Amino acid sequence: MNISLVLLNDTLRWHDNPLLNACEGPKAAVIVLNKAAFFGRQYGLPRANLQRLQQQIAVIAALKNTLAAKHIGLITLVGDTASCISTLAGELKAEQLYCAEPVASYEYAAINRLKQTLNVTQLDCNSLLGDSLRPNLAMMPDSFTPFRKQREPLLQVSEPAMQAPDQNWLLPAQTEPYNSAFMQLSQQYHTYSTAGIGSEASALARLQHYIWQQQHILHYKQTRNQLMGENYASFFSVPLSLGSLSVRCSWQQIVSFEQQVQANDSTYWLKFELLWREFFRWQFRKYANLWFSKGAIKGQPDFSQPQLSKAQLKQFNLWCQGNTGEPFIDANMRLLNQTGLMSNRGRQNVASYLLHNLDIDWRLGAAYFEQRLLDYDCASNWGNWAYIAGTGNSTQRQFNISKQAQMYDPQGAFVKAMLPSALS
Numbered sequence: 001m002n003i004s005l006v007l008l009n010d011t012l013r014w015h016d017n018p019l020l021n022a023c024e025g026p027k028a029a030v031i032v033l034n035k036a037a038f039f040g041r042q043y044g045l046p047r048a049n050l051q052r053l054q055q056q057i058a059v060i061a062a063l064k065n066t067l068a069a070k071h072i073g074l075i076t077l078v079g080d081t082a083s084c085i086s087t088l089a090g091e092l093k094a095e096q097l098y099c100a101e102p103v104a105s106y107e108y109a110a111i112n113r114l115k116q117t118l119n120v121t122q123l124d125c126n127s128l129l130g131d132s133l134r135p136n137l138a139m140m141p142d143s144f145t146p147f148r149k150q151r152e153p154l155l156q157v158s159e160p161a162m163q164a165p166d167q168n169w170l171l172p173a174q175t176e177p178y179n180s181a182f183m184q185l186s187q188q189y190h191t192y193s194t195a196g197i198g199s200e201a202s203a204l205a206r207l208q209h210y211i212w213q214q215q216h217i218l219h220y221k222q223t224r225n226q227l228m229g230e231n232y233a234s235f236f237s238v239p240l241s242l243g244s245l246s247v248r249c250s251w252q253q254i255v256s257f258e259q260q261v262q263a264n265d266s267t268y269w270l271k272f273e274l275l276w277r278e279f280f281r282w283q284f285r286k287y288a289n290l291w292f293s294k295g296a297i298k299g300q301p302d303f304s305q306p307q308l309s310k311a312q313l314k315q316f317n318l319w320c321q322g323n324t325g326e327p328f329i330d331a332n333m334r335l336l337n338q339t340g341l342m343s344n345r346g347r348q349n350v351a352s353y354l355l356h357n358l359d360i361d362w363r364l365g366a367a368y369f370e371q372r373l374l375d376y377d378c379a380s381n382w383g384n385w386a387y388i389a390g391t392g393n394s395t396q397r398q399f400n401i402s403k404q405a406q407m408y409d410p411q412g413a414f415v416k417a418m419l420p421s422a423l424s
C-alpha cells in the first residue's frame with residue numbers, strides 16, 4: 001500500500017485546513033508532540049511550563065475527537081519530529097509527506113532531514129500572503145511600514161479550503177495502536193477537561209462572539225491598550241499560535257463584517273495587527289536562525305549563551321517572579337505567571353524594563369516568555385523581543401515605565417488587582 005503521511009502539527013483544525021484535502025489515495029493523519037519543545041531547556045530555562053504542555057495535549061485530543069467523528073484516525077506520536085516521522089514512514093511504507101510550510105529554522109531543519117528519504121510537499125496553511133512574497137523574499141523590507149505599504153494594496157487572502165469527503169484515511173481503530181506514548185503523557189499530565197481557549201471549537205466561538213455577536217471589534221482601536229479584561233482585544237492569539245484557528249478565516253470574517261455591518265478604524269486596526277503577525281513570520285523565513293543570535297539580524301552572528309553576572313541573575317529571577325519592586329512591571333509579570341497571558345502593552349513594558357533598565361540579554365526575556373505564554377509563537381515572540389532590544393526590525397524601544405503606568409493604569413486599578421499590597 002503506498003500511503004501518504006499528513007502531518008498536522010501546525011494545523012490543529014478541521015476548518016480551512018488545506019492539508020486535509022492535499023492528496024488522494026490512502027493516507028494517515030499524524031501529529032508529533034515535539035519533546036524538545038516541551039521538555040527541553042534553553043539558556044538553562046525549561047522551554048515550556050506545565051500549563052503550556054497541558055494546553056497542547058488538550059488541543060491535540062480535541063482534534064483527535066473531531067477527526068474521529070468523521071471516521072478519520074489520528075496517529076499521535078511523542079518525540080523528535082523527524083525521527084518519529086521517519087520511523088512511522090518505515091512502518092507504514094510511506095513515501096510521501098504532506099505538511100504545513102514551517103516558520104522557525106528548527107522546523108525547517110526537521111523537514112530538510114525528512115526530505116532525504118521522503119517526497120515532501122509543503123503547503124502554505126497559516127499565512128495571509130500565500131506564496132506571493134516567496135520569490136522575492138530576499139528583497140522583503142526589514143521594517144514593518146514599507147512592508148505593509150508594499151503588500152497591503154495587493155493583498156488577496158485566499159478563500160478557506162473546503163473539505164472534500166474522502167474515504168481514504170486510516171480509521172480510528174487502525175491508528176490507535178500508535179497512540180500509547182501520547183495517551184501515557186495525557187494521563188501523566190492531567191489535562192484540562194476542555195482545551196480552554198485553544199481548541200478549534202472555542203476559537204470559532206470566540207470569533208463569532210468578538211466580531212459578530214458582541215461587535216467588540218468596533219471599539220478595538222480604543223480598547224486594545226488595556227491591561228486586563230475579556231474583550232479589550234480579540235484573544236485570537238492562542239488559537240492562531242496553535243494552528244487551531246485559521247488566520248485567513250479570521251481575516252475574512254473581519255472583511256465580511258466590514259461589508260455587512262460596519263467598517264471603521266477599529267475593524268481596520270485588527271487587520272493591521274494581523275499584518276504584524278504576517279510580517280514577523282516572513283522575517284523569520286528570511287533570516288532563519290539568525291533570529292537566535294545575540295544581535296539577531298544585526299551585527300555578526302553570535303550564538304553563545306547569554307551571560308549574567310551574579311547581580312543580574314538575581315534581578316532576572318526577580319523579574320520572572322514579578323518581584324522587581326516596580327509595581328507596573330510586577331503586576332504584568334504576575335498576570336503572565338498566573339494566566340499564561342499578558343496584554344500587548346504589558347509585554348512591551350516588561351520587555352523594555354528587562355532590556356533597558358536591567359540591561360539583560362534580550363534572549364533570556366524571550367526564553368522566559370516562550371516558557372510561559374499560552375499564545376507562544378516563535379516569530380511573534382522572538383521578533384517582538386528583538387524589536388524592543390533594537391536587534392531586529394527597529395532601533396531600540398525604551399519605555400518610560402512610570403509614564404506608561406500613569407497613562408494606561410491611571411487609577412492604579414490594574415496594579416491593585418494584581419498586587420493588592422502595593423498601593424495600600
Ligand SMILES: Cc1cc2nc3c(=O)[nH]c(=O)nc-3n(C[C@H](O)[C@H](O)[C@H](O)COP(=O)(O)OP(=O)(O)OC[C@H]3O[C@@H](n4cnc5c(N)ncnc54)[C@H](O)[C@@H]3O)c2cc1C
Nearest residue numbers: 233234235236237273274277344347375376377380381384
Ligand atoms: C515582547 C513581546 C512578545 C510577544 N510574544 C508573542 C507571542 O509569543 N505570540 C503572539 O501571538 N504574540 C506575541 N506578541 C504580540 C502581541 O502582544 C500579542 O499577539 C497580543 O497581545 C495577543 O493578544 P490578542 O490576540 O488579544 O491580540 P489583538 O490585539 O487582538 O491582535 C490580533 C492579532 O494580531 C496579531 N498581533 C497583534 N499584535 C502583534 C504584534 N505586536 N506582533 C505580532 N502579531 C501581533 C496576533 O496574532 C493577535 O492575535 C508579543 C509582543 C511583545 C511586545
